[in-house]
Amino acid sequence: MSLNSVTFQNSGYFSKLIIDYLNQEKSIASLYNRFPTIENFKKQIEEKELNFPTINRQILHRVLTEQYSKIKPSNKTLNNINALSDSNTYTITTGHQLNLFTGPLYFLYKIISTINLSEKLNISYPGHHFVPVYWMATEDHDFEEINHFMFEEKVICWNKDSKGPVGRLDTKGLEKVLEVFKSHIGLGNNAQKIIKLFEQAYLNNYNLAEATRFLANELFGDYGLVIIDGDHRELKQLFSPYIEKELIYQRNIIEVEKSFNLLKEYTIQVNPREINLFYITDKLRERIVYQNDIYKVNNTSIEFKQDEILEELKKYPERFSPNVILRPLYQEVILPNLCYIGGGGELAYWFELKQMFNANEITFPILLLRNSVLLINQKQRKKAEQLNLTWQDLFKKADRLIHDKTQELSQIQFNFNKQKEFLNTQFEELKTIAQQTDKSFIGAVLAQEAKQLKGLNNLEKRLKKAEKKNHKEQLGRITLLHTELFPNNNLQERVVNFSEFYKECGDYLIEKLFQKLNPLNHEFDVLVL
Structure with missing residues (x-):
């Protein structure tokens, strides 16, 4: 078993669309901006430089400084936050749900891909600075997708009612989850470190956004990771001109559907709506619909005339939340971003959005398929060799x-x-x-x-x-x-939680992943621990 990787194309786990992208098929070239190579980042920098205002950097820096006020960032992360004020600094971004205790393993792979690519670019383009960013999907609402994780074939679940954005959900009840986790994880120094990490993240922070920020910072802060929560009034104010256009003109659905003809031989990942916005409060997240000249918040009695909803946007921009179609645009408006790193399903819906970005005059980022890894221990490797x-x-x-x-x-x-x-x-x-x-x-x-x-x-x-x-x-x-x-x-990587391997390997697990993963290799790595 000399080979330690399998190409994504030959792994059998990626869609035809992703394989065609990796093969750079000409038939879908118009669905993206530039293919992810070190050389292509030069033109991406030049393009992004032209349409990212200085004021956006100032607001971004101020918001990040506020969001980090409750935790202690590493010097490297603090330097990266401060660097975002400079015009020669750009971000490499990944995003993920607020899965309980990181959820499946690929949470780690996404972030490590993002950090490793940033480091490669810092070496290749010394005149610029590149910052790895983790975008927390705090405004999602599908609690059932994130309220559990797997440990040694056991589902560790958090049972709780949830109605609004998951990031605002309080962490009450997670002490019971910890007790269940403790009963399964057993003894040992690494097990104790995992238990302590869970306690500090979830029992000492008020809501799920703060807990996830703490957890990601503990795992990756020393590597300079910057964690951002888009659920913030000032960031929404930056995006409010695009929200206003969505409410009044409802053109983005038309732009997105222009891609469907090229995607007809593939699966359409998400379908746009006339209005791609939610109205949110702490206990509410419902679609905004337009009916008979009235803007209604679905499944509620809340409604607005046009002048009223525009006034609401002006007073309370934080109440307007982009859906899966507009969230990428929101991200690229508030971040000086060059590249988005995601899984196959994520990239599939980004391929629908190029025309919408063009219509809104926002640079479309380079799209990179995140690293994937199969972790295998020495005993399993020996078995595989014995079985030929x-x-x-x-x-x-x-x-x-x-x-x-x-x-x-x-x-x-x-x-x-x-x-x-x-x-x-x-x-x-x-x-x-x-x-x-x-x-x-x-x-x-x-x-x-x-x-x-x-x-x-x-x-x-x-x-x-x-x-x-x-x-x-x-x-x-x-x-x-x-x-x-x-x-x-x-x-x-879609099932098992990192704690299952950390219990055996400790910090060595993350160190080996950083050494192994090359985000531009486009290969499914096999890592023997």
């Missing part, structure tokens, strides 16, 4: 892997394709004879052909079943290893 499995084997779906390995282990071929081809040839001749003699025989010939093909298929299945039985022990070991690495036929 390659990394490419392990990335196959379980059924395909067992089929291929059964065939490989078998002394005979249980693939009857040659026999089926021979049978087809014979019956084609019989059909020709029937056509020339008595066409009424065609039905009988077809029925006999179907019967014999069915018989061959049944023999093939029985032989395959028998061979699986003959190699039951080895195939069982292969299945067990595959299940450990790909739980429920899913990627490990």
